Each structure stands twice: as structure tokens, then as C-alpha cells.
Amino acid sequence: MQREKQIQLAVAFLASDVNRFSINALTGAIEQDQTLEVTLAFPHPRDAQTEIARLLTGAQIVVVAFSFMSSALLFTRQVLERLRASFARERERVLFVAGGPHASGDASGTLAMGFDVVFIGEGERSFPAFLRTLTTSRRDFSDIPGLAILDQKSDKPRVMRTGRAAPIELDARFPSIGLRHRRLGAIEIGRGCPHACGFCQTPFLHGARMRYRPLDNLLWHIEQLVKAGFKDIRFVTPDALAYLSDDGVHPDYARLEHALKAMREAARGAKIKFGEFPSEMRPEYITADLAQLIDRYSDAAYVAIGAQSGSERMLEAMHREHDVSAVELAVSHLVAHCRKLKKVYVDFIAGLPGESALDEAMSQQLMERLVRISPKVCIHSHTFMPLPGTPMQFMPPGSVGKTTRSTFEKLSRRGQEWGDWQQQEEIAHAISAFRQETRPQKNDGPL
Numbered sequence: 001m002q003r004e005k006q007i008q009l010a011v012a013f014l015a016s017d018v019n020r021f022s023i024n025a026l027t028g029a030i031e032q033d034q035t036l037e038v039t040l041a042f043p044h045p046r047d048a049q050t051e052i053a054r055l056l057t058g059a060q061i062v063v064v065a066f067s068f069m070s071s072a073l074l075f076t077r078q079v080l081e082r083l084r085a086s087f088a089r090e091r092e093r094v095l096f097v098a099g100g101p102h103a104s105g106d107a108s109g110t111l112a113m114g115f116d117v118v119f120i121g122e123g124e125r126s127f128p129a130f131l132r133t134l135t136t137s138r139r140d141f142s143d144i145p146g147l148a149i150l151d152q153k154s155d156k157p158r159v160m161r162t163g164r165a166a167p168i169e170l171d172a173r174f175p176s177i178g179l180r181h182r183r184l185g186a187i188e189i190g191r192g193c194p195h196a197c198g199f200c201q202t203p204f205l206h207g208a209r210m211r212y213r214p215l216d217n218l219l220w221h222i223e224q225l226v227k228a229g230f231k232d233i234r235f236v237t238p239d240a241l242a243y244l245s246d247d248g249v250h251p252d253y254a255r256l257e258h259a260l261k262a263m264r265e266a267a268r269g270a271k272i273k274f275g276e277f278p279s280e281m282r283p284e285y286i287t288a289d290l291a292q293l294i295d296r297y298s299d300a301a302y303v304a305i306g307a308q309s310g311s312e313r314m315l316e317a318m319h320r321e322h323d324v325s326a327v328e329l330a331v332s333h334l335v336a337h338c339r340k341l342k343k344v345y346v347d348f349i350a351g352l353p354g355e356s357a358l359d360e361a362m363s364q365q366l367m368e369r370l371v372r373i374s375p376k377v378c379i380h381s382h383t384f385m386p387l388p389g390t391p392m393q394f395m396p397p398g399s400v401g402k403t404t405r406s407t408f409e410k411l412s413r414r415g416q417e418w419g420d421w422q423q424q425e426e427i428a429h430a431i432s433a434f435r436q437e438t439r440p441q442k443n444d445g446p447l
């Protein structure tokens with residue numbers, strides 16, 4: 001029997017600073033798949049049109065892949081509309097697909113924007129499987145778990161979901177980097193989150209089971225980055241201190257120390273930025289001992305911890321699972337023991353739903369107490385955004401009260417506040433309005 005001729009395929013990942021880690025991981029998964037022949041390109045959204053046109057000269061089908069957070073919703077909509085109009089004559093050859101936190105949390109809204117396919121949750125299995133299907137003449141994706149597509153067969157198109165994709169393990173099959181395509185950067189050492197903060201997409205996107213990249217594979221990543229000339233080695237995980245712990249919650253001091261020593265050796269003089277952004281650390285587990293451990297083995301200069309509110313009532317409402325004093329203690333330990341630290345960023349969310357004037361005042365007082373601990377403390381200010389897929393997704397968008405506004409402004413003048421709270425206030429309202437427009441259909445399943 002003659003083998004079916006493969007369709008030539010290209011993917012244009014629209015790459016920016018905010019989605020680079022997801023794109024690196026997807027590139028790594030594609031590179032690991034020996035059966036897949038596909039050309040990859042990584043244009044910035046502003047150069048996408050030229051790049052897609054170029055890819056169309058060599059490929060029969062071009063997949064234009066977006067990965068975006070809710071904060072980029074409006075921008076994504078503009079880019080998609082522009083590209084769809086530019087390639088309207090090539091509709092059979094250009095497919096627009098979306099993944100990432102926003103698309104996963106609001107698959108039907110994302111399809112309503114004009115995407116052809118939405119990838120829900122982790123794409124490392126579903127995206128290569130989708131590409132493999134495209135290289136054949138088949139256009140039926142219903143057997144690939146993790147997708148949402150518009151079922152065009154019925155009179156009224158409805159959203160069809162193909163079930164949840166099985167979670168991956170962060171091992172050699174699924175690297176954080178795409179070596180062949182030089183997609184290099186922070187190493188994802190942990191995925192999932194056993195906590196369940198109501199505003200956060202992580203546990204709903206990646207599940208509550210913490211998965212860690214085994215140490216030997218992490219060391220392989222460090223070696224590759226050092227070979228490529230990286231001077232700083234960065235990591236991605238929701239809670240760096242819990243790395244390799246049994247429950248993903250309580251730090252295992254001995255394992256962490258063993259891992260950090262091995263990382264330093266593998267880094268051969270490059271800086272190990274363990275605990276530094278884009279990783280975070282849960283405040284309640286930062287003890288004097290762990291802060292000293294970080295000081296001994298990590299070159300982290302900019303760390304981030306979440307406070308979110310100074311009101312115990314609001315912390316409970318958000319299921320933060322720590323109290324206000326945990327934040328103050330954590331900041332004190334970090335400042336006292338981590339001598340290489342230049343900044344300790346402490347996240348706060350303004351405009352939380354149900355927040356009273358007293359709750360707001362408590363947050364402002366906590367900010368004031370924290371910045372007094374050290375000039376290195378900087379309030380990382382946010383405005384509440386009802387993010388799709390989270391328990392708080394249908395709550396009203398945040399508006400920053402007058403007194404919080406003036407606290408942020410005052411701290412900013414002192415160099416102790418930084419954040420996008422003003423822009424996020426606008427985005428939060430826009431997300432809410434957009435979701436009203438594209439309300440989930442009755443037939444849509446849960447995320």
C-alpha cells in the first residue's frame with residue numbers, strides 16, 4: 001500500500017516576553033517527537049503578517065499559534081482580527097489556534113473571538129498530536145484530548161470539547177527548552193499547585209498535584225544553558241521552596257540543600273537564581289533556616305512573595321491558607337538573612353470583591369509596616385481581575401479605592417511600589433464586559 005503523502009506544515013508561534021516559557025516548552029515537546037516534520041517560526045505579533053506570508057510560500061498549511069493571558073485579551077483580539085482579515089483568501093491554509101491561561105479558562109469565548117481551535121490546559125501532548133493529524137489529510141481532531149472546537153455540523157454551531165488531556169510529567173520527554181530552535185530560558189521545575197487561591201488560574205490550569213522536574217533532568221537543563229552561554233539560570237515554579245518535597249507544600253530542607261548544591265556545581269560559575277522571579281515562594285514556609293539556605297546557595301536578587309491582602313477575612317475568603325503575620329515574618333527573614341537580595345516584592349491585590357473599607361485600611365497598614373522593615377521591600381501592586389477558569393471568575397472587576405490609590409502613589413514616589421494596577425483596572429473591566437458578550441453556552445462543560 002502506498003504511504004499517504006505528508007502535508008507540509010509550518011507553525012508561527014506569536015512570541016512575546018509573557019508567553020515565552022509556554023512556547024519554549026511546546027517547542028521542546030515538538031522537538032522530542034521524532035515522527036513530526038514541521039517548520040517552526042517565532043515572530044513577534046507585530047511581525048506576524050510578514051512571517052506568515054513567508055511561511056505560506058513553503059508550507060501547505062500554516063498554524064498561527066497564540067498563547068495568552070487574560071491581561072492580553074484585547075490586544076490578542078486586535079491581532080487576530082488583523083491577521084484573519086489579511087489572510088481571508090487563505091482561510092483553508094491558515095489556521096488560528098489559541099492556548100494558555102485565558103483560552104483554557106474561557107474556551108467558548110476564545111472560539112467566539114475567531115479562533116479555529118482552542119487548547120485547554122497543558123499543550124505538550126495535544127499540540128503535537130494536532131499537528132500530526134494536520135500532516136495527514138484528516139481534519140477530524142475529536143480524538144485528541146484537550147481541545148475545544150466549534151462543531152459546525154449542527155445548524156447552530158456549538159462548542160465541542162474533546163475531554164481533558166492527561167497531565168504530563170516534567171521529565172526528559174517534556175523539556176522546558178527547545179534546544180534545536182534555540183528556545184532557551186527559565187527552567188520549569190514545578191507545575192501544578194496544591195493551594196487553591198480563588199483568583200489564580202494555576203491550580204485550575206495545571207491541577208492540584210505538584211509535579212517536579214527530577215534533579216537529574218534539571219541539571220541537564222542547567223548544563224545546556226551554561227553551554228549556550230547563559231550567565232543567569234532562572235526557574236519557574238509556584239513555590240520554589242517546596243521543590244522535591246513529598247506533598248508539594250512543606251519544604252524538605254535536606255532535599256532542597258542537596259539539589260541546590262548540585263545546581264551550583266552544574267552551573268560552573270553561572271548564577272543560580274533559585275527563588276527569584278519568575279518563581280515565587282509561599283510566605284508561611286520562609287523560615288530563618290530556609291532564608292539562610294537561599295543565602296548560601298542562591299544568587300537570587302529579586303524575590304516575590306504573595307500577601308494579597310492585610311485583612312485576615314479577605315485572606316480566608318480567597319483561600320490563601322496563611323495569615324497576615326506569616327507575610328511579615330517571611331519578609332523579615334528574607335531581609336535579615338539573604339544578603340544578595342536587592343528587592344523583596346510583595347504582591348497585593350486591590351479592589352477585591354466584597355472588600356470593606358476596613359479590609360482596605362488593613363491592607364494599606366500592612367503595606368506601610370512591610371516597607372518599614374527595609375527599603376528593599378517593594379509593594380507589587382495589582383488590581384483584581386476576574387480571571388476565567390477561577391472560582392472568582394464571575395465576580396465584579398476590581399476598582400481601586402481612593403485611599404489605596406493614594407497609598408500606591410505615595411509608596412511609588414519612595415521607590416517602594418511597582419505594578420500595573422492602573423492598567424489592570426481597565427483590563428479587569430474589559431475582561432468582564434467581553435465575557436458578558438460571549439457568555440459560555442449551556443452545552444459547554446466545565447474547564
Ligand code: SF4
Nearest residue numbers: 193195197200202238
Ligand atoms: S497564587 Fe500561588 S499559591 Fe495560590 S493557587 Fe496560585 S500558584 Fe498556588
